[in-house]
Amino acid sequence: xxxxxxxxxxASDLPVGAEEEYGIGMFHFPLNVDGKEYLERIDxxxxxxxxxxxxxEKLPTHAQITPFQFEEAFTQAIEEGYTDLVYVSINAAxxxxxxxxxxxxxxVMEAHPEVNITVIDSGTYTYAYGYGVVEAAKMARRxxxxxxxxxxxxxxMSHCVALAAPYTLAYAKKSxxxxxxxxxxxxxxxxxxxxxxxxxxxxxxxxxxxxxxIIPYLVNACxxxxxxxxxxxxxxxSEHSQQQALLLSKALEKELGYPPVETVHIGACISINIGxxxxxxxxxxQ
Numbered sequence: 078x079x080x081x082x083x084x085x086x087x088a089s090d091l092p093v094g095a096e097e098e099y100g101i102g103m104f105h106f107p108l109n110v111d112g113k114e115y116l117e118r119i120d121x122x123x124x125x126x127x128x129x130x131x132x133x134e135k136l137p138t139h140a141q142i143t144p145f146q147f148e149e150a151f152t153q154a155i156e157e158g159y160t161d162l163v164y165v166s167i168n169a170a171x172x173x174x175x176x177x178x179x180x181x182x183x184x185v186m187e188a189h190p191e192v193n194i195t196v197i198d199s200g201t202y203t204y205a206y207g208y209g210v211v212e213a214a215k216m217a218r219r220x221x222x223x224x225x226x227x228x229x230x231x232x233x234m235s236h237c238v239a240l241a242a243p244y245t246l247a248y249a250k251k252s253x254x255x256x257x258x259x260x261x262x263x264x265x266x267x268x269x270x271x272x273x274x275x276x277x278x279x280x281x282x283x284x285x286x287x288x289x290x291i292i293p294y295l296v297n298a299c300x301x302x303x304x305x306x307x308x309x310x311x312x313x314x315s316e317h318s319q320q321q322a323l324l325l326s327k328a329l330e331k332e333l334g335y336p337p338v339e340t341v342h343i344g345a346c347i348s349i350n351i352g353x354x355x356x357x358x359x360x361x362x363q
Contacts, residue, residue, distance in 0.1 A: 081217040081226055082154045084164040086142060086174060087117040088346040089199075089207035090312065092339060099214035102150055102164075104174075106346050110137040123342035127315040127353040130345075136248070139346050141174045147181030155185070155192050161223035162194045165210050165230060167346070169198040170277040195227050197234055200277045204310050204341045205239040205359040233361065238275035240282075240298055241357035242291045244318065246270070248352030271295070272351070275362065291356070292321065296328045299358050303333070309360035310339040314353035321356050329358065 084102035085091070096103045105116040110129060115121065117139070121129060130137065147164070154162055164182070169175035175198050182194035199206030209230055216226045269291055271283040285294050303309060309329065313322035322340055330336045343355060 079161050079223050080159045081161045081163065081221075081223050082157075082159040083210060083214040083217055083226075084150065084154075084162065085207070085210040086167050087344055088167040088202060089165070089210055090203045090341050090344045090347070091207045091211060092341055095211055099211060099218065101210060101214045102154065104142045104146060104150065104164075106142065106174075107140045108137055108345050109140070111135065117345045121345070123344070124315075126345050127348070130248075130348060130353050131315070137345070137349055139349060141172055141177060144177045144181040144184070147178050148185055151181060151185045151194060152189075155189050160192060162192065163197065163213065163223070163227060163230065164195070165197045165199055165206055165213070165234070167206075168200055168202055168274070168277055170200075171202075193223060195223075197227070197230055198277075199234050199237070201234075201237055201239055201274045202347050203239050203274075203312050203343055203357065203359065204339065205237040205274065206234060207341065208308065208310055208338065208359060209233040209237060236304065236361045236363075237359065238273060238362045239312065239357050239359045240295055241272045241274065241312070241351065241355055242269055242285075242295060243272070243352050244269065244288060244291075244321075244354040244356075245352055248348070248350065271298070292325050292328055295325060295356070295358050296332050299329060299360055300332045302362050303360045304363050306335075307361040308338040309333070309358055310341060311337045312341055312343050312355075312357040312359060314343045314348055314355050318354050318356050325356055325358065 086104040087106050108115040166175040178196045267287050268284045270281045273280045273282045311322050313319045
């Protein structure tokens, strides 16, 4: 009889406590803050992390998860009696973590040929893939077959997107994702980028003028492209964006006719690059 274990990494931004509740294996990204090492989701609460991030002149960094860490966790799961392991990774185009997981899976399966390990590239970030992970873990708890779980996950990952709007370009400028000149012009004109995270490549799909234009754009874009009646979630960061997320949720519920399944806090890995003052809607794109 098959016994399935679902794994993901901390950039999936699962709700607090979801790992324990659904038996999800979690790989924590290492963080470097002013020369000191920490682990995402372990050493800081989201709000503590935002305070740290906002207080640092030098932008913190994050490292990849190593093949050894994957091998260790996969082997432990096998020793616990799991026959099928499924790891859903952060976007492979933006991190070597996915490749490291594939390498580890190959090594472990050579030592344990009776076990199947599937590594799935989410192609995106934050709760766009985190939601799929939680649902897959629920399926595993219900006794769904490994084949059905993997098929469902691949379908979700092929359509899931995160449509995000940072309220400041300061962090994108620090991380080098936006040039200083572009950030200066954007801030001078009050332009706010709308960034689509999907299919492995972030894309700035629009620039809206002023904060008040952000929520209407996100709502209309989601309404026009979501697969009808499929679940969606909202992501936010620091205090200002938490307030905006409430307004976004209400506006989305009014337009779509049903509320978000979850509102989650953006984690360290993603906020290092986009900043803590950000809102996003994650959904299944047509």
